[in-house]
Amino acid sequence: MQNNKAFSLMPLKLRLPYLYDLLRELVSRNMKLLYKRSLLGVAWTLINPLLQLAVFAFVFQTVIPIQTPHYASFVFTGLLVWTWFQNSLFEATGVITANRPLIRQPGFPKAILPIVITTTGLIHFILALPVLIVFLLFDGIELKPVILFLPIINLIQFAFTISLSYFLAAVNVTFRDTQHTLGVLLQLFFYLTPIFYDHTQVSAIPPAYYLNPMVHIVGAYRAIFINGTQPDWLGLVLITLAISIALPIGLQFFRRQSDRFVEEL
Numbered sequence: 001m002q003n004n005k006a007f008s009l010m011p012l013k014l015r016l017p018y019l020y021d022l023l024r025e026l027v028s029r030n031m032k033l034l035y036k037r038s039l040l041g042v043a044w045t046l047i048n049p050l051l052q053l054a055v056f057a058f059v060f061q062t063v064i065p066i067q068t069p070h071y072a073s074f075v076f077t078g079l080l081v082w083t084w085f086q087n088s089l090f091e092a093t094g095v096i097t098a099n100r101p102l103i104r105q106p107g108f109p110k111a112i113l114p115i116v117i118t119t120t121g122l123i124h125f126i127l128a129l130p131v132l133i134v135f136l137l138f139d140g141i142e143l144k145p146v147i148l149f150l151p152i153i154n155l156i157q158f159a160f161t162i163s164l165s166y167f168l169a170a171v172n173v174t175f176r177d178t179q180h181t182l183g184v185l186l187q188l189f190f191y192l193t194p195i196f197y198d199h200t201q202v203s204a205i206p207p208a209y210y211l212n213p214m215v216h217i218v219g220a221y222r223a224i225f226i227n228g229t230q231p232d233w234l235g236l237v238l239i240t241l242a243i244s245i246a247l248p249i250g251l252q253f254f255r256r257q258s259d260r261f262v263e264e265l
Helices: 002-008 013-033 039-061 072-095 097-103 112-136 145-174 178-191 207-210 213-227 233-258
Strands: none
Touching: 002 145, 002 178, 002 207, 002 213, 072 112, 072 178, 072 207, 072 213, 097 207, 112 207, 112 213, 145 178, 145 213, 145 233
């Protein structure tokens, strides 16, 4: 506890470089562990979305045809965004229990671990972008200057994922079935998010549907990649305002619970 206080009292100009170096090393370690003794390496991050794309393309273009332009690019964009969100949130929920040796080190900044997981997911998303661009070009979609808004949307999704991760990671230490419950909920929300269907073509959608932030985030990616238009800034601004409230609360809850992590692990 004294070492934690010592770290918090460290001058900001010393603390930030330390945290940056620590984040870089932990992300590098995480990437190496993920693909240790793997023949395909990072290609595994694309295999699942590509297989899902093949299934959805077969079902909704052959069995039950739906009229969605550029369907392959439409679905693949949604799958990449959702894969980053789902994998990061699920892994971040169990990150404390999965890193007992680090948690037991005095003075270790525990709050960095969910950031490490989400950053790893962001790297996977960036590595998949060239494949997405190939899909877009093959579909005859011309990339427009609005693609420059991509980092802003990335940042919003990153902060949204972290906001949820802090709360879930802390709760999972006490209630170990949190991660399993989350897996079921993520499966549910996959169908409540327009990944393989265009919600604008569905009639009588209840207003509560739009309370799902991922509806707006996925739509923002499709706007800049596929439609070549500005994203729905109103929806993104509302999500940002919600994050500005949820993130400090989640971080504070995580820090309060972190004092008992060592005992409960």
